[in-house]
Amino acid sequence: xxxxxxxxxxxxxxxxxxxxxxxxxxxxxxxxxxxxxxxxxxxxxxxxxxxxxxxxxxxxxxxxxxxxxxxxxxxxxxxxxxxxxxxxxxxxxxxxxxxxxxxxxxxxxxxxxxxxxxxxxxxxxxxxxxxxxxxxxxxxxxxxxxxxxxxxxxxxxxxxxxxxxxxxxxxxxxxxxxxxxxxxxxxxxxxxxxxxxxxxxxxxxxxxxxxxxxxxxxx
Amino acid sequence: xxxxxxxxxxxxxxxxxxxxxxxxxxxxxxxxxxxxxxxxxxxxxxxxxxxxxxxxxxxxxxxxxxxxxxxxxxxxxxxxxxxxxxxxxxxxxxxxxxxxxxxxxxxxxxxxxxxxxxxxxxxxxxxxxxxxxxxxxxxxxxxxxxxxxxxxxxxxxxxxxxxxxxxxxxxxxxxxxxxxxxxxxxxxxxxxxxxxxxxxxxxxxxxxxxxxxxxxxxx
Numbered sequence: 345x346x347x348x349x350x351x352x353x354x355x356x357x358x359x360x361x362x363x364x365x366x367x368x369x370x371x372x373x374x375x376x377x378x379x380x381x382x383x384x385x386x387x388x389x390x391x392x393x394x395x396x397x398x399x400x401x402x403x404x405x406x407x408x409x410x411x412x413x414x415x416x417x418x419x420x421x422x423x424x425x426x427x428x429x430x431x432x433x434x435x436x437x438x439x440x441x442x443x444x445x446x447x448x449x450x451x452x453x454x455x456x457x458x459x460x461x462x463x464x465x466x467x468x469x470x471x472x473x474x475x476x477x478x479x480x481x482x483x484x485x486x487x488x489x490x491x492x493x494x495x496x497x498x499x500x501x502x503x504x505x506x507x508x509x510x511x512x513x514x515x516x517x518x519x520x521x522x523x524x525x526x527x528x529x530x531x532x533x534x535x536x537x538x539x540x541x542x543x544x545x546x547x548x549x550x551x552x553x554x555x556x557x558x559x560x561x562x563x
Numbered sequence: 564x565x566x567x568x569x570x571x572x573x574x575x576x577x578x579x580x581x582x583x584x585x586x587x588x589x590x591x592x593x594x595x596x597x598x599x600x601x602x603x604x605x606x607x608x609x610x611x612x613x614x615x616x617x618x619x620x621x622x623x624x625x626x627x628x629x630x631x632x633x634x635x636x637x638x639x640x641x642x643x644x645x646x647x648x649x650x651x652x653x654x655x656x657x658x659x660x661x662x663x664x665x666x667x668x669x670x671x672x673x674x675x676x677x678x679x680x681x682x683x684x685x686x687x688x689x690x691x692x693x694x695x696x697x698x699x700x701x702x703x704x705x706x707x708x709x710x711x712x713x714x715x716x717x718x719x720x721x722x723x724x725x726x727x728x729x730x731x732x733x734x735x736x737x738x739x740x741x742x743x744x745x746x747x748x749x750x751x752x753x754x755x756x757x758x759x760x761x762x763x764x765x766x767x768x769x770x771x772x773x774x775x776x777x778x779x780x781x782x
Binding site for chain 2: 413416440
């Protein structure tokens with residue numbers, strides 16, 4: 345079967361970065377279509393009619409939405425190379441748990457820390473720091489969340505790395521001071537070819553966040 | 564290997580109902596421990612230190628949290644009987660997508676429609692009806708979300724059935740009027756032995772919701 349793979353994505357998205365990393369780890373070639381999610385293009389609406397959000401992975405014409413679901417899909421379809429999820433059901437459930445944690449708990453304060461001000465920002469920073477500490481505790485002394493190997497949770501979290509500098513600048517805190525082992529972990533991840541290629545430049549993200557802050561009335 | 568299975572759950576939880584249904588479909592015997600999530604028992608804190616929420620599935624001493632993750636775990640561990648998720652990666656990704664949709668979009672308005680009043684309730688009802696219609700469209704003319712078989716999305720959604728009556732009573736609307744095919748689908752589901760055993764009595768849920776409404780200052 346021919347594998348025609350298209351990715352609808354927007355360069356600053358930490359979710360899209362996950363999917364790009366997973367595809368790169370598997371060595372899957374794909375066509376990248378830059379898709380600003382604030383402009384609802386006909387293709388985006390057709391491929392993700394429910395959420396109308398990026399990233400959308402289109403495999404042989406069929407769309408897969410939601411980045412964590414995309415990673416699982418990629419791992420299952422291209423199963424003969426680099427396993428992303430553990431094969432053991434218990435370890436797999438724990439990887440899924442932390443992926444969910446990042447999406448449900450981490451995401452909200454991670455943008456509010458740079459996208460709000462005043463009390464809302466203070467509360468977001470407090471919450472975000474707690475989550476950084478929780479994630480650091482979960483990492484423990486392992487080199488990766490996947491243990492000895494770079495896996496599902498690593499991919500789920502490292503997508504945020506491009507935004508760390510913006511979080512620190514506008515949130516006025518140091519992630520390294522709060523979670524030094526987590527920063528050590530990022531250093532191991534960001535030298536991987538798949539990660540280097542997927543990540544947005546943190547300085548470009550700061551510029552993007554500046555524009556966004558103005559549109560939100562924060563600046 | 565001995566299979567010691569314990570479920571920490573609270574009777575009105577639509578999430579716990581999912582896990583009970585999945586275990587029943589697989590014919591897994593387990594010890595049920597009624598666990599009020601508002602009372603943070605030492606066992607609950609030990610088994611789900613991050614969220615401190617039910618349901619928690621404990622398999623041979625190891626906890627699995629989050630109901631959708633529990634269903635996947637149950638399906639993988641007891642893989643030799645009744646398959647819950649489709650085996651095809653694309654169909655599996657779509658099942659996961661709708662499970663996520665129910666958790667991320669449906670849950671919030673589904674409690675606000677009975678747990679709030681005024682403008683907040685009106686907005687919740689509007690949103691909830693939209694989601695009911697979206698879910699009905701996704702069902703289409705299939706007997707189940709799993710196609711010909713009762714599967715992952717069916718389990719994810721039917722857990723809410725016990726709450727339908729409370730939603731309708733306090734939200735002052737008719738689900739059947741808004742999404743008649745969805746109600747036809749519930750009728751097919753609620754005759755299953757696994758569902759009958761798992762579901763809370765809708766009238767008991769109404770009584771529970773009454774108590775909750777008082778504590779929230781809605782009544």
